Amino acid sequence: MAEPLIRTVSFVKEYVMGSNVVAALRGVSLSIAAGEFVAVMGPSGSGKSTFMNLLGCLDRPTSGEYWLGGEEVAHLSGDELALVRNRKIGFVFQHFNLLPRTSALDNVALPLLYSGVPAHERHALAEKRLAQVGLAERMDHQPSQLSGGQQQRVAIARALVNNPMLVLADEPTGALDSRTSVEIMALLQELNRSGLTVVLVTHERDIAEFAGRIVSFRDGHVIEDHVIEPHDAAAVLAKMAPVT
């Protein structure tokens, strides 16, 4: 069997708070193959976000190994991790995390700034991604001038702009109504079908069922791991009442 895109070995993450040690992850070993669409579920506080942040190289595990694309990244230097985040991973935050007072286009182009893409190419690439998430008309809007769903699309476009091999999305639909949620899922499904590996966190089972595999967390452990037959988001969307 080929080396998986993601392989974690006994991931442990502990937070030291004064004399207390909070264990957010207590030894998570998980492999995700390239091209998979994985939904992570579990009760609040079970360690989902902690896990995602580690996968996204935004944080360092207390112990354990992290193999990404055949490379051990847990022990890379800060600058090397910055390069990994920039080139290999697109992260979609639950709360969008867009730069305020900055146009959608500039927000999407942000990762390109740090990969040395020349200015004119940056704009062309960012425009392409914005068009892909259906925001061709909103490029000059600032986050405050966009709806929550539109802001989340901008965040997704930003995650995609550098052609990553992995997109990590922490509750991307958490702040959205059900129709917009399904729209976002349709977009992620489409991207996944074109070869992108997607891992997303969600609390809602019907959102998780758009993925091909559901991993459940509890108390910092993986307690369940199923492969399922995913629902088709585009089809669900078509059946929903059209927007009037």
Place this chain on the structure above:
Amino acid sequence: MNFLATLRVALNALRVNKLRSALTMLGIIIGVAAVIVMIAVGSGAQAKVEDQIRSLGSNLIIVFSASATFTGARGGAGTLQTISEDDAYAIARELPDEIQAAAPGLRGTGQVVAGNANWSTVFYGVTPEYFEAREWAIAEGRAIEQAEVTSAAKVAVIGQTVAKSLFGDASPIDQVIRIRKVPLTVVGVLDRKGQNMSGQDQDDIILLPISTARKRVLGATALAKSRSVGSISVKVRQGADMKEAETKMRELLRQRHRLQPGQDDDFNVRNLSEILQTQEESSRVLAMLLAAVASVSLLVGGIGIMNIMLVSVTERTREIGLRMAVGARAKDILTQFLVEAVTLSLIGGVIGILLGVGGAYLVGELAGWRTQLSSASIVLAVGFAACVGVFFGFYPAKKASRLLPIEALRYE
């Protein structure tokens, strides 16, 4: 990421956060402008005093007759005066290297009458050297000449106040005035000097030949018979050492008065420049006071900058977290924030300089004060403000860039 891109990112960040940028610059602007204006006013006041010193004759030493000063006798009618006209001539003759002019002055007071008008004033019997020693310029007519001293001519040169009181706006030249019934023809009018340091009107004066004063005006008194005078005005040469000139003059006078070692001087020497130095001292205190106020403004400006920077730390730390999350290295972050801080400081500094220089000019024009820009104060103010701006702009970024992206994103 190359420098040009970073520059653009930084400028963009400044543009995007207009209010924060403006407030930061305001701190720098206020500090710099305040320092420039205050220092300009302070050193202007100092320069003004220095000018006053120059106009009053910075190299002036006056020798008084001891009895005249000790008894407080005015004009010395009946009192013994210990210095003489000949002392004055001896000083000029014996100390040519140090002394430019030594002018005897015989003081008197009295009513001066011209037609119906009369006026009570001071008169001085002088020689032509007096005009040089006291730096009197002539506004109209001429000064007293040596020939008039020799012949005890009945002429006078009057001050502006006397001219105004006796003749109004008419020209006093060739008019006749009477002092103690002695008629004198006015041959000149002195230029205006205004008040002296102690507020006395220096233009309320009449000058006449010393011989005329002695023989004709003070005629009946004991003074007339001697050659004694109340004072000698001595102008020390430019560049000569005042102290040394004073010492030599004192020795010369002691020798001429045949004073034994250990015996007190029978005259008093007053160095006017010393008195003026006290004035200079007080203007320096004023300048220092203003500088202190300026430093407080600078400090307040600095605290303003600090406040803005600290208030925006949370937002900026999150921004740093986000930038790092999408691939910025610590170096990229630091360069961006450094460029931001330097740009703000530079723009703020330049605006501050312009405002400060403009403000100093305005103060000069509107209040009529003399102002004098000082490049050292400008450099100091801009330097300080820039340091504060750069430090508080850069330091939080330095701290944030050491965090893991998730820590920075969660910062509060």
